[in-house]
Amino acid sequence: MSPESGVPMIELAGVSKCYGKGQAVLDGVSLSVPKDEFVTFIGPSGCGKSTVLKLISGLTAPSGGTIRVDGLTPRVAREIVSYIFQDATLLPWRTVRQNVGLGLELEGVTKVRREAKTGALLELVGLGHVAEAYPRELSGGMKMRVSIARALSTNPRLLLMDEPFAALDEMSRDHLNEELLRLRTEQRWTAVFVTHSVAEAVFLSTRIVVLASNPGRIHAVLPVDLPRLRTAALRNAPEFEDLVSQVSHALRKALSA
Amino acid sequence: MRQRLITVANALAVFAALLALWQLVLWIFHVPSYMLPSPRAVAQAAGARFPSLLNALTITAEEAGGGLMASIVAGVVVALLFAQSRWVRRMLYPYTLLLQTVPIVAIAPLILMWVGAGTAAVTLIAFIISLAPIIANTTQGLISAEENLVHLFLMHNASSAQLLFKLRLPHSVPSLFVGIRIASGIAVIGAITGELYAGSSRVGEGGLGYSILYASSQLQTDYLFALVLASTVLGFGFLFLVMFFEWYFLHRWHESARAPEAE
Numbered sequence: 001m002s003p004e005s006g007v008p009m010i011e012l013a014g015v016s017k018c019y020g021k022g023q024a025v026l027d028g029v030s031l032s033v034p035k036d037e038f039v040t041f042i043g044p045s046g047c048g049k050s051t052v053l054k055l056i057s058g059l060t061a062p063s064g065g066t067i068r069v070d071g072l073t074p075r076v077a078r079e080i081v082s083y084i085f086q087d088a089t090l091l092p093w094r095t096v097r098q099n100v101g102l103g104l105e106l107e108g109v110t111k112v113r114r115e116a117k118t119g120a121l122l123e124l125v126g127l128g129h130v131a132e133a134y135p136r137e138l139s140g141g142m143k144m145r146v147s148i149a150r151a152l153s154t155n156p157r158l159l160l161m162d163e164p165f166a167a168l169d170e171m172s173r174d175h176l177n178e179e180l181l182r183l184r185t186e187q188r189w190t191a192v193f194v195t196h197s198v199a200e201a202v203f204l205s206t207r208i209v210v211l212a213s214n215p216g217r218i219h220a221v222l223p224v225d226l227p228r229l230r231t232a233a234l235r236n237a238p239e240f241e242d243l244v245s246q247v248s249h250a251l252r253k254a255l256s257a
Numbered sequence: 258m259r260q261r262l263i264t265v266a267n268a269l270a271v272f273a274a275l276l277a278l279w280q281l282v283l284w285i286f287h288v289p290s291y292m293l294p295s296p297r298a299v300a301q302a303a304g305a306r307f308p309s310l311l312n313a314l315t316i317t318a319e320e321a322g323g324g325l326m327a328s329i330v331a332g333v334v335v336a337l338l339f340a341q342s343r344w345v346r347r348m349l350y351p352y353t354l355l356l357q358t359v360p361i362v363a364i365a366p367l368i369l370m371w372v373g374a375g376t377a378a379v380t381l382i383a384f385i386i387s388l389a390p391i392i393a394n395t396t397q398g399l400i401s402a403e404e405n406l407v408h409l410f411l412m413h414n415a416s417s418a419q420l421l422f423k424l425r426l427p428h429s430v431p432s433l434f435v436g437i438r439i440a441s442g443i444a445v446i447g448a449i450t451g452e453l454y455a456g457s458s459r460v461g462e463g464g465l466g467y468s469i470l471y472a473s474s475q476l477q478t479d480y481l482f483a484l485v486l487a488s489t490v491l492g493f494g495f496l497f498l499v500m501f502f503e504w505y506f507l508h509r510w511h512e513s514a515r516a517p518e519a520e
């Protein structure tokens with residue numbers, strides 16, 4: 001995708017993971033993600049999609065193989081990584097503004113800089129008007145925007161997203177997908193996304209990795225040759241439909257594999 | 258608001274009915290007044306000896322309040338220690354159960370021996386008896402933060418101090434208040450029970466428990482009833498105070514602290 005040379009953002013080589021003495025959750029996963037890509041992992045439940053993110057973030061260690069993030073070990077690379085969880089993971093005792101500022105606060109950024117940054121981010125995700133509200137006053141979609149704003153606050157170069165829009169209704173999900181791409185054109189981070197929605201995967205990604213389960217392994221890697229600038233209208237385009245059916249087909253084969 | 262008025266009216270109606278029943282029992286069964294005084298006699302006794310009643314109430318309130326305060330401080334400190342590791346919890350938790358199971362009646366004589374009769378001994382008893390629920394609830398709150406929140410902090414390379422003070426401690430505040438609510442009732446009971454044993458360093462001067470003992474020995478049943486009523490009022494007062502603070506600190510963000518009318 002990107003002509004930019006140098007180390008890939010993520011390098012997985014023969015990565016496997018088993019919990020305890022049980023069966024492997026992931027087995028022999030090798031994949032290289034160049035900088036500036038948007039890679040989506042899709043697969044049946046239990047295929048270890050989320051485990052891939054936990055491994056890349058260093059929240060869990062692999063049982064075998066090696067992982068490099070920007071040429072470093074996952075733990076060391078954390079300062080360029082942000083993680084967006086399936087639930088918004090907001091601190092209920094903090095206002096929206098304080099929640100967005102959490103990452104910067106933990107990293108020791110002074111209050112003045114924090115305020116400036118969070119103010120700008122809240123405008124960017126369209127939440128300026130609820131900056132002083134508490135999370136419980138927000139809708140699911142708004143909470144997720146706060147979560148995204150918080151993730152972007154530390155200027156990450158790699159964004160890991162674990163089914164962030166799974167709990168939302170389809171309209172909010174589509175809308176947030178479009179916003180995510182808009183943010184990406186402005187900020188240029190590499191993304192690894194996990195979902196079980198084929199349409200979402202096609203709309204967002206530059207590449208889709210289809211996983212098979214028991215044990216989790218790569219079944220197919222499909223490039224998404226769509227223009228980088230994508231709008232809602234793309235969802236009605238014939239090439240979009242083609243890709244969706246291609247991915248669905250691969251997914252069905254992965255299920256029976 | 259209307260709902261609230263109806264609730265208050267209902268409670269008052271029940272109170273009036275109880276008073277009527279009380280009076281009725283006296284008339285029908287001719288109970289002697291040293292066994293069961295009339296509501297009027299109780300009210301008169303309370304009025305006539307109001308200064309000493311108020312004095313007893315104040316003494317007990319101070320003892321129970323002091324004990325409760327101390328157990329909040331000590332309980333949070335112990336809970337912070339317990340939250341550090343499962344290993345510490347396993348090792349020390351049985352001793353907090355001990356705090357809960359040791360009958361206060363059994364250790365009261367010991368405390369009396371160590372610190373002497375009076376306010377200090379009673380405060381100490383209230384403290385010991387109200388400590389366990391605060392430790393248990395606060396520890397639970399400290400260790401039960403969602404895994405994803407912990408992961409979020411780890412992703413920002415949070416220090417263990419940040420994890421404790423910016424995540425676990427605020428997360429534990431609702432549970433801390435559950436503990437304080439339970440402890441507030443126990444502290445009042447503890448103070449009154451404590452006074453039965455270690456109530457006063459001077460004859461005729463003491464809190465509610467001591468006065469109850471004294472009034473019963475003098476067969477002042479009407480005043481005894483007034484004292485029992487005052488004890489109940491004190492317990493309620495503590496509970497309302499705690500609930501007010503709970504509302505004050507939590508209503509903006511925590512579900513449990515919202516008044517139903519706010520829906």
